[in-house]
Amino acid sequence: MFQSLRRKSVYVVLSVIASLLFASIAVAQDAPTSTDDLPGSGWWTGIQLQNVGSAQANVTINSYQSTAGVTPIGKSVTIAKDASATLLPQDLNLSSGFQGSAVVSSDQPLNAIVNVTNRQAAGNGIAGGLAAAQYQGVNAPATELRFPLVKRNHFGKTTTFSIQNAGSTAATATAVFKVAAGDFSFTTPLIEPGRMVIINPAAAGVPEGNGVSVGSLTVTSSQPLAGVVSEHGSEQPAVLLQSTRAFAPADGNAKAYAPIIKNEFFNRFTGLQVQNVSAGSIDVSVEYKGGGGSCAGQTFTNTKTGLAAGASHTFVHLVGQAGNTMPTGCLASATVTATGGNVVAIVNEAFIAGFLSGGGNGGRQEATTYSAFAASAATTTVKAPLYKENSFNKGTGLQIQNVGPATATNVVITFVGSGGTFVTNPQTIASGGALTIVEMFKKAAQFNGTPIPGDISGGAGVFGVTVTSDQPIVAIANESTYPFGNSPVQQDKNNYEAFNK
Structure with a gap:
């Protein structure tokens, strides 16, 4: 949570981490059937932190095991102004089987993206795992969270909810599911500050099946909460995962x-x-x-x-x-x-x-x-901390929507990475319309000065992106295997909401 204090914090739900070497350690089960939690094992999390402040950021990450009473695991890093840092489980000193949440504190404002996957990479994951999802770290916890979509084995898909106590004292949380079959409620055990619990529809008695289990969820507590939804199937190893953060009343x-x-x-x-x-x-x-x-x-x-x-x-x-x-x-x-x-x-x-x-x-x-x-979230500046151009068989598409009352005629996209800084010519977007930014290494004519090199690849193809506009805008970053439709790599697609500033 970004607080009005000298050090600012962002809350991150680290949904189930289990390393490849301990693949038999499966997701913790909170319900009587395995279809109600993330399936299989090999899940791990990476956090992308972007320093959007005016000076070097001194950052502390405290990772909280979901088990009550366990001492949080600390990690400190520094991030240069305008730079980003990627932290994997081993960077956070997390051991196999960890499942929990994190609080990221900094003396500079940060953007945070969380990647959740079971793919094999950097010594993590499981053979056959293809699932991947991304979501924003939560910077505005609230005592009421809203989730527009609930499923319990609806055409094979189920939603699981990770709820973190972002307050100062232990508290329970009450979940009310409104689905086609009726209203169902569940109250969690006490959640210690910083820790998380998993809530799923089965815990509240929501019936499973097509149609009857579809609806929405509201979670309330006396303490501010952060929350994330994960949508998944029951296949093992998992090949699909979808995720996004909860909505607070201000949303x-x-x-x-x-x-x-x-x-x-x-x-x-x-x-x-x-x-x-x-x-x-x-x-x-x-x-x-x-x-x-x-x-x-x-x-x-x-x-x-x-x-x-x-x-x-x-x-x-x-x-x-x-x-x-x-x-x-x-x-x-x-x-x-x-x-x-x-x-x-x-x-x-x-x-x-x-x-x-x-x-x-x-x-x-x-x-x-x-x-x-x-x-109310729309602004004339948007930042996307993680954007890829032909980087290790990954590519990103950035979809920018003009939500202002007039045509935007001065939309400028700036790419900053180890491969250099590249700035586009002004782009135009009709009111209510959208512009797709993708494969920019093939579009030299769209740049003001030096373009992204046509042979860019690997780490040089990883950028942080800033978009400025003369009309308010919002944006989504979609990541996929590359070349699109013909990649030698198999993986689920993932995306995240860009940050308005």
Whole structure:
């Protein structure tokens, strides 16, 4: 949590770390069936910290095992101004089987991204593990957290929630699941300050199965909380993971922005899950602005009326779904507007079923989740701490949405890494529309001066990115194996929300 103190803190849920050498140490089980927790073993976490302050950052990381009474494990590092540091389990002095959370304290403001995976790398992971996800570290804990999407074995997918006590005294947390089958509640044991617990739908008695288990979750406590949702299957070793942070009350707004919406675009589709965080019923409308593919320059709408307090609704972007008029092959951005209250929202992305059943991508699913942005979060500067150009068979696409009232004509993207600093010419984005930044090492003409080298690779292809604009913007960073669609590496896709400043 970034506090109004000399040292600032950010809270990080380190969801289940188990090293390759101890692959028999599985995820801790809080429910009677293995389908309700992250499947298998080999899970590990890396933290990317970006110093966005005015001087060198002196940083302390305290990692808390979820078991009560265990002394936290400390680690101190320094990070130069405008630089980033990547910390793996071994850097944090964490041993096999660790499962818990962390508090990162600094005398300079930081951005934090957490990577959770079971892939084999740097002595971690498990053979056959392909799952990967990213989420933001939490800098504003709250006594109420909202999660727009809950599943329990819904078409094989389940959500698991990691809840951290970011307060000063031990406290319980109460979880209320609102799903199609009804309302279900669960109260945790006491959670010590800094520590985390796992909550899943089974603990509250939510029935499993298609349709009946889909809904939303609200978690409350007398102490401020940080939280993360992980969506997964039951396969072992795991090949899929999706994750994003919880929403606090300050994240609720009558408008929310989703920079990436896909309607069967290169065989990918999205679901937009909108939760009513108000005390009464609301109406929701979604405006989609086509930015690429078959719908560039076009506008589409969809609506949901009478969304009950605390409940959620899914807008599915597949041809033939209720209210969806976008054509096949459409890449768009979305603006969600609530009448009568506030909302929060997330976006899930995956391959369409027909593509996989026909042998596409080897029949292997890859999925991501990101949080939509409240209108109040938009600014004219956005930072993405981790961006890759042809780096160890990984590439990043940065989707920038103009959420201002007018066309943005001075959008400048600056890439800073060990390979140098590179600045683009001003770009233009229509109001409500989006711009995709990807494979910039192939686009020399878009740079003001020296471009990113066409032969860039390896560590030189890792950058921190800053985007400035003459209109308020938000952005999502999507990471995938590279070359796109033809990579020798297999891995789940992952993404994170860029940081507004």
